[in-house]
Amino acid sequence: MLKHPQASRADFLDVVAAKLLADNPDDEPSGVAARAVIALERLAHHVEQLVGATGVGALLARSIALASVTFPWLKVTAAVPGESPLVQLRLAIEAQDGSVITAAFALLLATFVGLLGRLIGEGLVTHLLHDVWPGACSQEVKESS
Numbered sequence: 001m002l003k004h005p006q007a008s009r010a011d012f013l014d015v016v017a018a019k020l021l022a023d024n025p026d027d028e029p030s031g032v033a034a035r036a037v038i039a040l041e042r043l044a045h046h047v048e049q050l051v052g053a054t055g056v057g058a059l060l061a062r063s064i065a066l067a068s069v070t071f072p073w074l075k076v077t078a079a080v081p082g083e084s085p086l087v088q089l090r091l092a093i094e095a096q097d098g099s100v101i102t103a104a105f106a107l108l109l110a111t112f113v114g115l116l117g118r119l120i121g122e123g124l125v126t127h128l129l130h131d132v133w134p135g136a137c138s139q140e141v142k143e144s145s
Helices: 011-019 029-067 072-078 085-094 098-120 122-132 135-143
Strands: none
Touching: 011 029, 011 098, 029 072, 029 098, 029 122, 072 085, 085 098, 085 135, 098 122, 122 135
């Protein structure tokens, strides 16, 4: 999945994450955090059609747990029962600087996509990502078809 001639899957997802978060280089962390959460919400909406809301919640919780090994401040996002982890994620992200937000988002995205790929298959994930973010993933899909 996500085969790109000059990049590994993680490198490619780093590029996708940067494209999704790019807007204004002088943007405040709250703006970058908002774009990260919107991107995750959009992905979650599409994935929910395949694995249901409970499945998305489990994938997101596991992705956050795994990514929190590298970014311990992500642990706070799983600490509030009954609330969407995306609400807490946005608050946690806003407290970071832009480069940390991008790196954490890229890791979270790669982890989520990796877990999803094991569940539904790499090919379906590739097409799902293209459907969710056609502008950010269009080159990859053309090259993997």
